[in-house]
Amino acid sequence: MKVLLVYPEFPDTFWSFKHALQFVRKNSSNPPLGLVTIAALSPAEWEKRLVDMNVRPLSDKDIQWADIVFISAMIIQRDSTHAVARRIKAAGKTIVAGGPLFTGEWQDFPEIDHFVLNEGEITYPQFLKDLKSGTLQKAYTTTEFADITQSPVPMWELIEMKRYDSMCIQFSRGCPFACEFCNITAMLGHTPRLKSAQQIIAELDKLYNLGWRRNVFFVDDNFIGNKKALKEEILPALIEWRKDKSGTNFITEASINLADDPELMDLMTRAGFISVFVGIETPDESSLTECHKNQNKGRSLLDSVKRLQHNGLQVMGGFIVGFDSDTSSIFQRQIDFIQNSGIVTAMVGLLQAPFGTPLYARLKAEGRLNEEMSGDNADGTTNIIPKMDMHELREGYENILRTIYSADGFYQRVKTFLSNYKPVKSTVHLEFQEVLALFRTIWRIGILSSERGYYWNLIFWTLIHEPKQLPLAITFTVYGYHFKRVSEIHVMQGASA
Numbered sequence: 001m002k003v004l005l006v007y008p009e010f011p012d013t014f015w016s017f018k019h020a021l022q023f024v025r026k027n028s029s030n031p032p033l034g035l036v037t038i039a040a041l042s043p044a045e046w047e048k049r050l051v052d053m054n055v056r057p058l059s060d061k062d063i064q065w066a067d068i069v070f071i072s073a074m075i076i077q078r079d080s081t082h083a084v085a086r087r088i089k090a091a092g093k094t095i096v097a098g099g100p101l102f103t104g105e106w107q108d109f110p111e112i113d114h115f116v117l118n119e120g121e122i123t124y125p126q127f128l129k130d131l132k133s134g135t136l137q138k139a140y141t142t143t144e145f146a147d148i149t150q151s152p153v154p155m156w157e158l159i160e161m162k163r164y165d166s167m168c169i170q171f172s173r174g175c176p177f178a179c180e181f182c183n184i185t186a187m188l189g190h191t192p193r194l195k196s197a198q199q200i201i202a203e204l205d206k207l208y209n210l211g212w213r214r215n216v217f218f219v220d221d222n223f224i225g226n227k228k229a230l231k232e233e234i235l236p237a238l239i240e241w242r243k244d245k246s247g248t249n250f251i252t253e254a255s256i257n258l259a260d261d262p263e264l265m266d267l268m269t270r271a272g273f274i275s276v277f278v279g280i281e282t283p284d285e286s287s288l289t290e291c292h293k294n295q296n297k298g299r300s301l302l303d304s305v306k307r308l309q310h311n312g313l314q315v316m317g318g319f320i321v322g323f324d325s326d327t328s329s330i331f332q333r334q335i336d337f338i339q340n341s342g343i344v345t346a347m348v349g350l351l352q353a354p355f356g357t358p359l360y361a362r363l364k365a366e367g368r369l370n371e372e373m374s375g376d377n378a379d380g381t382t383n384i385i386p387k388m389d390m391h392e393l394r395e396g397y398e399n400i401l402r403t404i405y406s407a408d409g410f411y412q413r414v415k416t417f418l419s420n421y422k423p424v425k426s427t428v429h430l431e432f433q434e435v436l437a438l439f440r441t442i443w444r445i446g447i448l449s450s451e452r453g454y455y456w457n458l459i460f461w462t463l464i465h466e467p468k469q470l471p472l473a474i475t476f477t478v479y480g481y482h483f484k485r486v487s488e489i490h491v492m493q494g495a496s497a
Contacts, residue, residue, distance in 0.1 A: 004066035005039060005158070006088075007032040007052040008073050008080035012486060014347050014378045017165070019482035023437040023444075027055035027163040030217055033170065034072045034099055034120070036154035041124050050158040058084060063091045071112070072099035075354075075375025085111040096127070101375075103187065104355030106139060115139040118187070119173075121146035145189050148173060149196055153203050156210055166215040166251065169203050171195055171234060175222040177255065178358075179279070180291045181320070184221045186356035192225035197237035204241060204248070213247030215274075223252040223276075227264055238271035253277040255295050258313075259304035265311040269424040275314040280305070283337045284330060287323035291359070305341045309417065312424035317343040318377070321397055322351035324387045331396035335403050342417030344410075344476050345483075348400050349378040350393065351386070359384075401487040407451040410480045411458050418466045418473060438474065445477050451484075 010016050010028075017029050032052055039048050049065065051058045063069070069088050073081045078101060088095055089111040097109065098116040106115045114136055116123045123140040130136045148170075156167070174189040175182070207216065224230060242248065250273045258264060258276065280301055281293055288297050308315050319338065321330055338346045352373050353360040363369050363384050373383040380401075386393050403409050446455045455477055462473040 001043070001046045002065055002067045003039075003042065003046050003048050004062055004069045005032075005035045005048065005050040006058060006069060006071050006084060007035055007050075007054065008071065008077040008084050009053040010077060011079070011376070012489065013076065013376050014483060014486050015376075016486075017479075017482055019485050020478045021165055023440050023478050023481075024165065025433045025436075026165045028052065029165050030168045030219075031156075031159045031161075031164050032072060033154060033168045033219060035070065036156060036158055037151065038070060038072070038098070038120055038124060039155040039158055040152035041120065043128070048155070048158060052159065052163075053080065053084070055160060055163040058087075060091075063088055063093060066093055068094045068096065071095060071097045073097070073101040074099060075101050075105075075373060077101060078105075078375060082109070082111075085109060098123075100187070113138075117141045118143075119146040121148065121151055145174070145193060148193050149199065151195065151199070153199075153206050156206055156212075161210060161212060166217045167207050167212055168217045168219050169200065169207075170219050171200060171223065172220045172225055174225065176225050177222070177293075177295055179293050180359040180362070181351060181353065181357055182221075183354040183356045183360075188221075192220075192222070194226055194229055197233045200234060201237055201241055204238075208245060208248065215249050215251055218250060218252035221253055222255050224254045224258050224261075224264065227261065231264060231267060235267040235271045239267070242272050248272060249274045251275045251277075253279075256280070256299070256301065256304050257295050259307040262311070265308065265313065269312040273313065274423075275316060276308065277316040277318065278305070278308070280317045280337075280341075280343075281320045282323065282326075282330070283333050284323070284325060286325040287330075290323050290325045302337065302341055305343060306420050309342065309420045310422050312422055314345075314417075314421065315341070315343050316345040317341070317347065319346060319348040320351050320377075321348070321400070322382060322384070322386045322388065322393055326388060328388075328392065328396070331400055334400055335409075338400075338404050339409060339413055339416070342413055342420055344414055344417050345479060346404055346413075347378045348397070348404070349376075350380060350382040350397055351384060352377055352382050353384050405480070405484045405487045407454040407484075410483070411451075411454040414458060414473060414476045414480075415461060415465075417476075418462060418469050421469070423469070423472075437478070441474055441478055445481055449481075451480075 012018055035050060051062055081101060085095060095112045096114045096116060097112045098120060102115050103117055116127050118141055122142045122144055127140050172192040172194045174192040175184050176190055178185060254276045256278050282288060283301060285297060305315050319334055353363050354373060368385040369383055370385050371383050374381045380397055446452050458473055462470050
């Protein structure tokens with residue numbers, strides 16, 4: 001059996017970092033973890049080939065080579081998935097699909113022959129059994145949760161590592177919280193299920209032995225869902241693993257209550273964690289109550305962010321406008337919070353209601369769902385009918401983007417962050433392209449860009465005030481280059497809507 005695994009293309013989004021990756025000659029932020037895991041669950045005797053369309057085109061030769069084609073995709077990849085599925089079907093190939101896109105929309109893909117849904121550790125073996133017996137069904141689903149201690153080490157050898165900026169790994173599935181707009185608990189449950197420390201180290205060993213020396217992203221939706229296991233098993237194992245390793249640092253996602261635990265922050269930075277994405281959502285307490293974001297309530301979110309930064313963790317933040325409780329004041333309040341917090345990577349979007357969430361169910365009952373969700377939570381679109389006037393909401397949203405990603409707003413925010421950030425010493429593995437990236441940055445931003453005055457002002461300010469942080473400051477100028485271009489696209493799209 002010759003199996004082709006295909007990952008469709010992402011559109012240009014905040015999350016893609018497409019414009020930033022050009023500076024280091026990378027094609028994509030992360031590889032498709034789901035597909036390399038499915039490959040590892042597949043029979044060893046199968047021939048396997050993986051094409052990530054975000055790093056290279058899918059050729060006709062690839063399609064003709066295959067006996068069967070597997071596709072995995074997220075909602076944001078919907079358009080590319082439709083196009084590639086039609087193309088593969090026209091070539092007469094059998095298509096099998098799985099992933100978040102198909103969980104709620106599999107009926108919308110008539111070109112696809114079979115669907116392996118929910119958690120692959122459960123449904124994929126059922127598919128393989130029926131494939132062998134010739135009794136394949138249309139869709140394989142389950143309401144059970146997988147025992148991820150049985151998950152294999154992904155087949156990283158199938159990907160072209162040099163084309164990616166970061167590798168990815170998963171420690172847990174599920175989240176103990178119940179945010180109304182989040183579909184993670186609907187898909188993966190409230191009780192975090194964990195891999196063992198031995199599994200994590202085995203996965204890291206494989207990446208390291210294949211030559212990987214850059215960042216690794218723990219893709220858990222809430223890495224700190226089980227603090228006890230982290231403190232007693234995982235983080236000590238990572239600290240020990242990194243003693244004789246160079247260049248590998250970690251990034252993850254965590255809830256804001258990480259800031260309440262000095263011991264956990266210390267262990268994470270000692271283990272090599274340098275950055276966390278945190279769902280801030282909104283500084284408005286009533287909106288936090290509305291969406292059941294209870295872990296963010298009753299605290300100074302600004303102080304919590306600064307505490308994380310002061311303990312050596314960069315904070316990427318998610319923000320939402322369009323809650324029922326939001327008033328016209330929310331737009332300036334969001335701007336003020338983002339600027340004062342020094343969150344350089346601020347992802348701001350309109351409230352959306354993903355399929356399977358309590359929010360989706362509530363708004364459907366109220367007759368307030370109006371279109372297909374894009375899957376991009378920071379593109380200025382929404383699938384709900386808000387209580388606020390839609391024109392006012394969109395205009396306020398666009399003003400947030402214009403302000404925080406203006407040259408003045410962005411570069412001032414970088415200075416705010418660098419003034420508060422207290423990094424823990426970490427190892428860095430420089431590639432030749434990263435050295436060249438410095439000169440590309442100087443040329444594109446420091447010379448050709450209309451923002452060159454802000455660029456050089458930041459460089460000299462950093463040399464005077466935070467000289468050890470100069471490489472990070474330069475990295476942030478590249479982020480700003482990307483964010484500005486994507487935000488301009490969204491603002492232009494909004495103006496033409």
